Amino acid sequence: MSLSQTLLKSLEDRIASYHKDVKHEHVGTVMSVGDGIATVSGLSKVGAAEMIDFGKGIMGVAFNLEEDHVGVIVLGDDSKIKEGDTAKATGQILSVPVGEALVGRVVNPLGEAKDGGSVIASAQRYPIEKIAPRVIERKGVTTPLQTGIKAIDALIPIGRGQRELIIGDRQTGKTAVAIDAILNQKETQSSDRPVICIYVAIGQKESKVAKIVSELKKHGAMDYTIVVSAGASEPASLSYIAPFAGCAMGEYFLDQGKDVLCIYDDLSKHAWAYRQVSLLLRRPPGREAYPGDVFYLHSRLLERACCLDEKHGGGSLTALPIIETQAGDISAYIPTNVISITDGQIYLEADLFYKGIRPALNIGLSVSRVGSAAQRKSMKKVAGRLRIDLAQYRELAVFAQFGSDLDAETKKQLDRGARLTELLKQDQYVPVPVAEQVSMLYAGVNSLLDDVPVDQIRRFEREFVQFLRNKHPQLLKELTAEIKPETEETLKRLLQTFKTEAGFVSPSVKQ
Amino acid sequence: MKMTAASLARAFVETAKTLHESEMHALADAAAHILIEQGIFKDAHIFPRMVEREWFKRTGAVQVSITTAGSSAGTLKKDIAQVVEQSLQRSCLVEERADPSLLGGILLEIGDERYDATLRGALNSLSVQLTAPIPLS
Numbered sequence: 001m002s003l004s005q006t007l008l009k010s011l012e013d014r015i016a017s018y019h020k021d022v023k024h025e026h027v028g029t030v031m032s033v034g035d036g037i038a039t040v041s042g043l044s045k046v047g048a049a050e051m052i053d054f055g056k057g058i059m060g061v062a063f064n065l066e067e068d069h070v071g072v073i074v075l076g077d078d079s080k081i082k083e084g085d086t087a088k089a090t091g092q093i094l095s096v097p098v099g100e101a102l103v104g105r106v107v108n109p110l111g112e113a114k115d116g117g118s119v120i121a122s123a124q125r126y127p128i129e130k131i132a133p134r135v136i137e138r139k140g141v142t143t144p145l146q147t148g149i150k151a152i153d154a155l156i157p158i159g160r161g162q163r164e165l166i167i168g169d170r171q172t173g174k175t176a177v178a179i180d181a182i183l184n185q186k187e188t189q190s191s192d193r194p195v196i197c198i199y200v201a202i203g204q205k206e207s208k209v210a211k212i213v214s215e216l217k218k219h220g221a222m223d224y225t226i227v228v229s230a231g232a233s234e235p236a237s238l239s240y241i242a243p244f245a246g247c248a249m250g251e252y253f254l255d256q257g258k259d260v261l262c263i264y265d266d267l268s269k270h271a272w273a274y275r276q277v278s279l280l281l282r283r284p285p286g287r288e289a290y291p292g293d294v295f296y297l298h299s300r301l302l303e304r305a306c307c308l309d310e311k312h313g314g315g316s317l318t319a320l321p322i323i324e325t326q327a328g329d330i331s332a333y334i335p336t337n338v339i340s341i342t343d344g345q346i347y348l349e350a351d352l353f354y355k356g357i358r359p360a361l362n363i364g365l366s367v368s369r370v371g372s373a374a375q376r377k378s379m380k381k382v383a384g385r386l387r388i389d390l391a392q393y394r395e396l397a398v399f400a401q402f403g404s405d406l407d408a409e410t411k412k413q414l415d416r417g418a419r420l421t422e423l424l425k426q427d428q429y430v431p432v433p434v435a436e437q438v439s440m441l442y443a444g445v446n447s448l449l450d451d452v453p454v455d456q457i458r459r460f461e462r463e464f465v466q467f468l469r470n471k472h473p474q475l476l477k478e479l480t481a482e483i484k485p486e487t488e489e490t491l492k493r494l495l496q497t498f499k500t501e502a503g504f505v506s507p508s509v510k511q
Numbered sequence: 512m513k514m515t516a517a518s519l520a521r522a523f524v525e526t527a528k529t530l531h532e533s534e535m536h537a538l539a540d541a542a543a544h545i546l547i548e549q550g551i552f553k554d555a556h557i558f559p560r561m562v563e564r565e566w567f568k569r570t571g572a573v574q575v576s577i578t579t580a581g582s583s584a585g586t587l588k589k590d591i592a593q594v595v596e597q598s599l600q601r602s603c604l605v606e607e608r609a610d611p612s613l614l615g616g617i618l619l620e621i622g623d624e625r626y627d628a629t630l631r632g633a634l635n636s637l638s639v640q641l642t643a644p645i646p647l648s
Contacts, residue, residue: 010645018637023627027620031557041560042623068517068564083556088625121644 026089030054031069033081036235037280038072040087046070049129051090054081059110061094061237064281071281073237075110093129096245097122098252103196106213106227109238109245114229115213126252128244132303139309144374145195145261145318148184148431149177151361151424154383154441155390156346159374160195160259161307161316165338167323167330168348172360174322176428177346178263179212181320183219184431185261195259195318197225200246203239203269206231215429239273247304250317254306257313262305266322267298271334288333298334299341330365344368358425363390377482378438385445386420393417412450420444422457435476436465438483439491448495452504460504467498516554519545520561524569573601578608578618580629587617595621 001009028042038060040052052060052072058080064071074081096111099122106115113120141159158164166174178199185195199216201209209229216222226249230242243264250260264270271294278291286292298321305319321342323335328350330339339345344367353360375383392413400406400414423444426432440461443449452460468476472494478487499505523542530538546552567574575595577588592605603621610618616629 007645011641014640014643015637018640020633023632023636025625025627027623027625029560031560039557041557041564044623068561068568119644 026091028052028070028087028089030081030083030085030087032083033074033078035280036074036078036237036277038074038078038081038087040070040072041068043070043087043089046089047093049093051092051094053088053090054085055088056080059094060087061241062089063277064283073240073277073281074235075237075241076235078235093127094241095125095127096248098124098126098249102226102249103224104222104226106209106229108234109228109230109242111245111249124252126248128241128248129300130248130251130304132300133306133308133312137308137312138306141307141316141370141374143193143259143307143316144371144376144379145181145259146184146187146434147177147181148433149180149359150426150432150437150441151359151363152177152346153434153437154379154386154424155363156344156361156366156368157371157375157379157383158318158320158368159307159371160318161305162344162368162370162374163302163305163319163321163342164368164371165321165323165342165345166348167325167335167339167345168360169325169328169350172348172350172353173358173428174324174348175208175212175265177348177359178265178320178322179215180429180431181261182216182225182263183221183429185224186219186221187433188259189224193259194224195261196250196253197221198246198250198260198262199225199227200243200262200264201227201229201231202242202264202266203230203232203273204265206233219429236273236276239270240277243267243270243301247301247317247319251304254308254315254317255313257308257315259315260317262317262319264301264319264321266324267338268322268324268334271297290333294334295337295341298338302338302341343370356425357421358428361424363387364394376434376480378479379434379441381483382438382441382445386441389413389416389420389445393420415454416444416447416450418454419449419452419457422454423449423461425458432465433476433480435479436468438479439468439476440465442483442488442491443495446492448492448499452499456504460499460502463502464495464498468494514545514549514551516546516551516558516561519549519551520558520565523562524565527566528569567604571601573599573603573622574606574620575603576606576608576620578610578613578620580611580613580615581609591619 026043026045028040031039031041046062048062048065050062052062054060058074058076060072060074062070063073097120101120101122105113105117105120107120108114111120141161143160145158145160146153147158166177168174182197182199185197188195213227216225228242228246230238246262250262253260271290274294274297275290279285279289283291302319302321305317307316308314321338323338325332325335347362347365348360349362352362396410396414397417423440449457475487475490519542527538546555546558573595575591577591588605588607592603595603612631614630618629619626
């Protein structure tokens with residue numbers, strides 16, 4: 001059947017199935033409107049979080065159910081709504097379109113196309129608010145979610161279904177970590193467990209979102225990514241529903257037994273949006289003027305991240321919420337709330353960023369509470385040692401500042417720490433496959449780089465990894481899973497010979 | 512205790528019951544004065560609606576509105592009032608309106624329930640049905 005025939009048949013079917021009935025509606029009258037909030041009288045039978053239709057394509061959500069009026073947050077341009085207008089209750093909870101049609105698209109929190117592309121035709125809709133899976137449906141985190149960032153995959157491993165907070169001041173590389181994690185999921189697309197990514201931009205500048213989308217497109221990551229954007233110029237109500245909408249879109253894939261990565265960038269702005277909406281609705285303010293249920297707001301969102309057992313499809317939803325701190329204060333209200341909800345945090349520090357240590361990860365304050373159970377064997381073998389070496393280095397580096405007379409052992413530890421720090425540096429948009437990470441970290445923790453000058457470490461890494469890719473792809477394949485004794489021997493030998501042959505070791509050190 | 516527009520509306524209706532019709536203007540002036548004095552004049556635009564709502568709440572009456580495209584509802588008005596009063600066991604205040612944009616038929620509003628049997632409503636729902644996205648598999 002040709003396209004025109006399909007369209008005609010569809011229209012004929014629709015006309016044939018049309019029945020003219022008396023329409024029964026539950027209506028109210030707009031009493032006042034402003035700042036994205038409408039007060040509606042009537043609607044006596046409306047339910048909490050029910051969608052309200054103001055006509056002219058503008059929807060709202062019943063938020064405050066008072067004795068003689070309803071406080072509604074307007075999801076769109078409230079200037080089109082006038083006092084005295086009729087508002088209709090729809091009888092439906094706010095929902096968004098979900099499905100494969102959204103993959104590769106940039107949408108607003110209502111699931112409408114924002115990228116200038118075609119209308120998103122999706123038959124299924126999911127409610128934005130849903131009770132998180134119960135204990136009985138869940139299983140422990142067992143599969144790693146590789147971010148491609150050496151420092152994170154080695155020291156703060158993330159498992160599929162985990163909630164790992166990315167926290168730090170402005171301009172410390174929080175979004176960069178999240179975007180790199182999305183880019184690294186490209187390698188999973190050809191595996192049996194591909195990861196669908198959802199990036200939720202909350203109150204971000206449109207230019208920033210456009211830049212992120214263009215980077216994702218450039219690296220071919222939009223093929224498996226949905227971008228949900230509630231811009232800074234849009235009403236606070238859209239910022240408020242954005243992470244819930246993104247999560248609902250992810251839950252569709254979760255129900256299909258797939259793995260999903262959801263990034264909420266950022267929940268600080270989400271809390272601001274919720275505070276704005278709540279204060280305009282005259283809900284009582286609490287600490288820092290946030291409403292009393294701001295903890296519940298984030299906990300019910302992040303609780304929806306899960307790893308389901310096989311009986312329930314075996315899918316997973318990993319959440320990477322982002323929080324922006326002010327002047328490094330992680331003990332503020334919203335940061336402490338989200339830290340206590342999540343299964344760990346990646347703390348990015350401005351001082352490290354300006355020192356050139358990028359990603360600017362503070363290893364002391366960063367932690368992953370469940371991810372180590374999901375870490376690959378090969379990575380686990382090198383990561384344990386790496387953690388100890390770096391901890392000793394940090395401790396010694398503080399003392400070394402006070403004096404220059406250091407014994408040989410201390411100096412050796414400081415030198416190794418400097419090399420390991422150099423090894424953990426990484427450029428943006430260049431995620432590293434796990435085998436390459438393991439090979440370099442193995443060299444670092446086993447003193448095989450002690451004779452390579454610190455300023456040559458990154459060049460050594462680049463060239464050695466290239467050498468492995470070209471000449472020893474099989475070894476890289478083996479290193480992905482675990483380090484067997486024979487693999488270890490080969491790797492050690494290759495590192496020694498490459499070091500001398502490529503001229504990384506000075507003649508005096510060679511002797 | 513700070514006065515709100517809602518509490519003033521309640522007091523307005525309570526007082527209105529004891530007054531003569533000729534005294535209503537004076538009552539309205541007094542209410543406006545109180546709104547200004549209490550710093551709640553921003554709610555003045557919704558005050559009449561609050562009073563109306565309060566009045567219906569107090570008297571237990573139901574507001575019924577019949578909207579047609581042009582011609583008067585005629586005897587239909589009386590019939591509807593009778594049916595509503597009988598089924599709800601409450602007195603009703605019937606209001607008749609004309610709205611040419613309805614094209615034909617009748618729009619009946621009882622409290623916050625609306626029954627749309629107009630031509631405009633029928634055409635709108637047909638338009639929604641015809642313009643919904645067609646999934647092309």
